Amino acid sequence: MKKGLLIVISGASGTGKGTVCKELLTREAGIAYSVSATSRAPREGEMDGREYYFRTREAFEAMIAAGEFLEYADVYGNYYGTPLAPIEERRAAGEDILLEIDTQGALNVMERCPDGTFIFLLPPSLEELQRRITGRGTESEESLARRLAAARDEIQLGKRYRYAVLNDTVEAATDRIQTILAAERLRADMDPEQFEI
Amino acid sequence: MKKGLLIVISGASGTGKGTVCKELLTREAGIAYSVSATSRAPREGEMDGREYYFRTREAFEAMIAAGEFLEYADVYGNYYGTPLAPIEERRAAGEDILLEIDTQGALNVMERCPDGTFIFLLPPSLEELQRRITGRGTESEESLARRLAAARDEIQLGKRYRYAVLNDTVEAATDRIQTILAAERLRADMDPEQFEI
Missing domain, CATH: 3.40.50.300 (P-loop containing nucleotide triphosphate hydrolases)
Structure with a gap:
């Protein structure tokens, strides 16, 4: 493959x-476009898993601790990050x-x-x-x-x-x-x- | 450049x-095609600087000693090698x-x-x-x-x-x-x- x-x-x-x-x-x-995770609140019309994966600060920090991000940043008090696992899975499948x-x-x-x-x-x-x-x-x-x-x-x-x-x-x-x-x-x-x- | x-x-x-x-x-x-150097004798119709740079074994070995080759090999008693300087000069000129x-x-x-x-x-x-x-x-x-x-x-x-x-x-x-x-x-x-x- x-x-x-x-x-x-x-x-x-x-x-x-x-x-x-x-x-x-x-x-x-x-x-495929990689969907980021964020700890900021969803805005009008945004959907979890489409624009972002919306997570609480606590959930986001648990993901950081578990090494689940390819990269992440704290921007004006909100976390943004790229979860690694879905990317690796999709690449392995040829995507x-x-x-x-x-x-x-x-x-x-x-x-x-x-x-x-x-x-x-x-x-x-x-x-x-x-x-x-x-x-x-x-x-x-x-x-x-x-x-x-x-x-x-x-x-x-x-x-x-x-x-x-x-x-x-x-x-x-x-x-x-x-x-x-x-x-x-x-x-x-x-x-x-x-x-x- | x-x-x-x-x-x-x-x-x-x-x-x-x-x-x-x-x-x-x-x-x-x-x-541009990189011209190699060799210590073998030119064949009928071959021209120095076109098919190969033809050099004596002694001249070739002096070039090896001076580190003038990107790579070279001894093939059945004849040296073949790629002179580095002309390649670097031509690349620097954008070729x-x-x-x-x-x-x-x-x-x-x-x-x-x-x-x-x-x-x-x-x-x-x-x-x-x-x-x-x-x-x-x-x-x-x-x-x-x-x-x-x-x-x-x-x-x-x-x-x-x-x-x-x-x-x-x-x-x-x-x-x-x-x-x-x-x-x-x-x-x-x-x-x-x-x-x-």
Whole structure:
């Protein structure tokens, strides 16, 4: 049985991870989106097991203690994390799993799952990054400048990923990601049985 | 400046490396073929620097002593080797270099150049491998059986490569290799400057 890929799409804040992942899932129906767990309360319309696995802080902490997360973080008092077991099970069954995750999370996943496919999304330019961050239009100038500087620092982390994909347009970025996935499906370690002839 | 790839195409005896490499070079004119050095005498029509760099045993041994080879081997009393310097220079200038090499040589290259693109060619089946080895038609049955067993052992080495490509037809195998190369050109480490925005 050929093993499925763990596709990790990451990038600095404002580089358009979400839009690219959505386009990829539309094009490749066989890829499953990894559902995260969180300790925050569900919002209107959110369903347990679809947007998130909703867990109490206590239940989440028990999962941490049991080593059940591929990575997790405490964001403004709420836990977010990626349960490892469902990912491993689905990959063993040959299914590709997509993880859309911030840079800190991705670096943690690299430690636990070095055989993942780590893709860093690059904004086309500093100006475009600025435009995308400003575009949300809800922050002070100081806050925006701070976010832009943080994003530039974060882009340096891209060097630690295997692949870097320019997100100039959603279509072109998704084309590049599909090329990467086609190649990764030819990795020797995804199908050890093929050497037994 | 984007760094060029070191493309290493390898595989067991009789898997059709030569034909696939030729097809790849026809399709991608930008890829340069790495010329080996040898201590054997030139044959009719062979030209120094085209088929091989022809060197005396003494000159070849001086190059070994100076650490000038990416890999080398003594085959039935003749040296064959891959000079490292021209490969590094051309990669630094952005050129992709193709190395067609046996499995022992490829494993040595992995040590010296871990950032190479290591592709292992798989024969479509044991029967086909048998047919290809028998096809040369110049050997005893015993010698053929020995070569077939050696080829099966050699195929196990494919697990150590990053990519495995089935050589069912030259066209399909070359398509797969081109997909791999397109993805490898998106590797983060091939273009570190893209993270300085």
